Amino acid sequence: MKTIGNKQIYENMEEILDPAHTMLVNWDIQNGLVKNIFNKDEFVSNVKKLTATSREHGVAVLYTKITPLPFKYMAPSNIYSYMKRFGVDDPSKLPVFMAPGSEDAEIYRELAPEKDDYVLNKHTASVFTGTNVENMLKGAGITTLVFTGIATEIGVESSVRDAINHGYYTVVASDSCSSHSKEMHEISLKSMSAVTTVMDTGSIINIIKKK
Incomplete structure (x- = not known):
């Protein structure tokens, strides 16, 4: 580590x-998303191993959950995006996406949080927007965020870029992220590699275990 003035820079x-200063962010690992990803078995296995290692070695673990706002409070632009996603021409035809209490909204059972993990309900595709995450990170002394989850090209990438803009070190566990589209997943990883560290799950686990 280099110390320059009042700054400590990891090398x-x-x-x-x-x-001691790392948090694992398991992004939107909910039934309604897991069932549609291109590499379900590999994804579940990798997230399970990384999460278990993180807990064992004292890495904080955060889960996020898509928790949609009631329709009357949704931004028109978000309604438009949902209409495109579900292929409908009228908002009244939209299904209730990730309805609270539904099976789709629940975190995938095999990867379920444990008592010391934190579950964050959020309304956007960023871990920072509209949440208290930054206060939590500062309170816990977190400087590094490791990302897994679904979808790579949406919430994971959005949160990674926001985290960088907020001054955090970021690492993406490439094979612990996924999407319905392998092509979009790979494009996103390539794009993020220009601004963050993209590593396979095994390499991250090996580094964490050294402590």
Whole structure:
């Protein structure tokens, strides 16, 4: 680590992924999304291993959940996006996406949070927008965020870029992220590699275990 003035700058992945200041963000691992991804078995296995290792070595674990606002409070632009996604020409025809209490909205059972994990209900495709996450991170002394989840090209990438803009070190676990589209997943990973560290799950686990 280099110290320049009042700044401490990490110099390698062992410092960046030190469990003392790292949080694992398991993004939207909900039934309604997991069932549609292109690599379900690999994804579930990798997230399970990374989450277990994180807990064992003292890495904080955060889960996010899509929790849509009631229709009357949704932005018109979001309604338009949902109409495109579901192929309808009238808002009244929209299905209730990730309805609270529905099976689709629940976190995938095999990857369910444990008592010391934190579950964040949020309304946007960023872990920062409209949430108290930044206060939580500062309170816990977190400087590094490791991302897994669905979908790579939507909430994961959006949150990674926001985290960078908020001054956090970020790492993307490439094979612990997924999408309904393998092509979009791979494009997103390539794009993010220009601004963050993209690593396979096994490499991240090996570094965390060194502590």
